[in-house]
Amino acid sequence: MAAAVAASLALALSGCGPAITTGAEGVDAGTCAPEDIFLVDSGRGLQNEYYVAVEAGAKAFAEEMGMLDQYQWISSDGDSSKQLSQIKAILAKHGHCTVLNIDANESSIVPALVHEVESYGAWLVTQWNKPDGSSPLTSSPHWVAHMSVNGVPQGYETAKALFEEMGGEGSVVVLQGILDNPPAKERFEGFQMALEEYPGIEMIENQTAGWDRTEAQNITETWITAHGDEIGGVWSAGDDMALGAREALLNAGIEAPVTGVDGLSQAQQLVAEGSGSLYVATTQSTGVLQGAYGLAIAYAAATGEVDPASLPPEQREFYLEDLPVVTRENVNTIRDAMDTTFLEFEDPWQYAGDPITD
Template identity: 30%
Template sequence: MSFIKKFVEQSVISRREFLLKSALGIGGMAALPLISPLSKALAAEGGNLTLAWGYRDPDNSYWNAIAAGGQSYAKTQNSTMVSLINGGNNEKVLSDIKALLSKTEGKLAIGCDPNDAPNARAVVTACQQRGAFITTIWNKTDDLHPWDFGDNYVAHISWSDFEPAQQCAQLLFDAMGKKGGIVGLGGIASNVPAIERKAGLMHKLKENPDIKLLDWQDADWSTSKANDMMSTMLTRFGDDIKGIFSSNDSMTLGIIEALRAEGLAGQIPIVSYDGTPDAVKLCISGEILCTVSTDPYWAGGIALSLAHHAALGSFKPSAEPHEHREFYGPTIMITKDDAQKWYQENIVNTPVNDWNNFWQASKGPIQYRKL
């Protein structure tokens, strides 16, 4: 059993506990591991600070890896972690964080994906006003910077998806013989990764004039939406579809199911993104050409570590250079050639990370560009 699967099983919320939390006004929070008393999760070791992570979906392998990384860091501090599950709802992201800030009186260190770029400012401002410390990932507007918020907005971590998306696109085009029609499925249109991954594809299309984009639809990172959209595309375009560009692994699972329903699994080349366990297994079996890992386990742990160490005073964020406060995390393309090795080292086995070496895996400062 993989370490992520074990983590998921430990994180199942009982109805009794959910009702208890709802009665306390924190129904969106899940203490991990759930066998710990709720009071312990809200009174972590180390200066009576609460450690937390705010993310979209506990049923998604990517976000489970994020949470598992955060929990791994919390364990090194003899602590537990509170999970704020927002379901992709901007208002819930903010309201849950405000509720936790109130419960903890601002004694909080948190990692968070704000869900949408414009949502980040309100989330960060709420934390600063209560004296809490936050590290964000993926989504923020270009004009929002940690150094404009003193020490409380510790850092922002993102990933340069533009170049890896180009590599995925070229791999797809090469598998098609550099000609024919493709369809593409994107994420939430305002999300930074959705924008960059689509931009990478569009850039490569300009270099490959014999490849035609038949259709592009935003499936909002959803497996079910991707399944419905892919089924519609198969009906509409039929044999004209020679390749599929999927912007994340969750949507790829929906695409695969639509292809299987038509007896087309393995017959149309697909590229994907996120490096989740299911997608890596699809690489091994040959049902997809590649997926790209952004090492979510590392991201979950290092984001929480940064926020916590800043809260403890281990380092002063405002004394750090800008490249330590806005930086890219690692991206690694996984293909059939190395998928089995990757699966063993990063999914079956628990990755080893030094949570105190904040910038070891940094790929440099975030670059702002028009795509």
Template identity: 45%
Template structure:
């Protein structure tokens, strides 16, 4: 069953005018054949445009995301357009507007990391109005959901930040022997990821009275900012710091550099994202733990969802609420499994139309 999106509404108007052939033709060389999803393909595969957008490629996790998108695109004979907006919300939205005004948006797939929760609403509305398929990751307002009238917003994918924040905290506390003082580096505060991960830390602290939170500062998920913030906190707290909790690996690595510059060793440092440099630091005994959210998989899965919808192999209207907004599975990486996770890789079977939701690990409530 085809959803009543901007694409299908136009098709119905054509049909009412007796132009059924044009409705089936759709965008460019649209196929009338049905895909495995039981609906007519909206676009010929060669006419599909794939776009991935993240903040920047200096963050290894976000670069790995776009690399995963490239691997999926190549597997279906297409090329991904890589967009970066440098953490600037106006720039992100302008990039997407330009993309939607170029080519045929009804044969377009957007796989997007919104800069903050408040950025998701305008992104979703513009993509839906243009008839472009969209998958968002990490950030959205709690009261905004794909099934609330957004027929081309396929899914919102995130990870249980409370769980990951707690997991790395517990690994750090264990390395500290259950006592000591820690500093916390928060991410961009207008993001669900930053908020939830810090809640996970707070939950872990409540269960470990021997550990004291000495200080917490926002470092915007950025390595250089984290380096400078950590230097300041080292000056303030000195040797009382026995652990550094960071809301992502880039900040953890910045903190590690600051600790090394100050001649401080034996401090437990944890992060999130499992970027190769952080995993190597864990294998080398310099960092304690991270959590993998599998950036390459994220970069490919959103494009794959849109591709399958456009080729008729996925009917968005048939998806459950849990499939349209879900937590994906994540993995704690510590000294026991760091060597096995040094190189991010893509399993193209994950992107087959029948496997798109194999990593669902619960609904986003």
């Protein structure tokens, strides 16, 4: 099966140029044999269901290639220094045939990650976070690609669903993600766009909870102390934070609607339960896609099946296709966040949408 997938991937990408070379001394870049490759996926931690979905996708790719014993998940636990140290150690051990799919904890560490990867001649795909103005296109061929999801429509549509549930008027509180993370910025931008369309809605609090459920619950409890049932709704940039906020509301006996982003199974289940659950909307999970195809793209570069320097811009820095938000009207038609049965690896860009331009 692995040989068949590798052959079909090579055929699908046969229009690409020859394997790249690197300045790293003694490294045969882009010519790694499958048995020499070590696959790595890294994100904040598997206590968050989104990352469980990411790993499910990554493992699906590794299993398809017959490489499960050459795969490792690494949790940064929200610690950027720890994540960078982990990647350095793995590169030192596995060298230029290391294939990495990394959700950097903060955008600010991406240049250091790229530097380390390039110094070993290894192969990197990043997810979600990178500094404004940085790009695989203007950096190193060893930073093969950057993949994300456009947060603006997500923030906009979930905010509109919340405001409609509130009857178009009332006070809303906002939980943001890590503020230097592009998805946090984009989702809040979408929220602000929707807010302009609803003059009866007032934002009375706005704070980052760092994508963390417990922190979001604590912040919401503080807001409840200050505002009580004046809180008419909670917009959150992520489901994990929204679930923490919901718990605080339930404990206080406040029936205010909540929305999130990320498509966690618990969030989708609550949406399906209806208004009594307080959960109005979320988005569809992209974790499986990011885990599977992030590794697949970096793998294709490591084996020489693609030359990153010859790829078109829309294959090196791109959003995944936009998906409809999850509401009570469509929740029963949405694929489960952990489902990997639909994955096919002949074309790792099959779910790519618009190019990222910043």
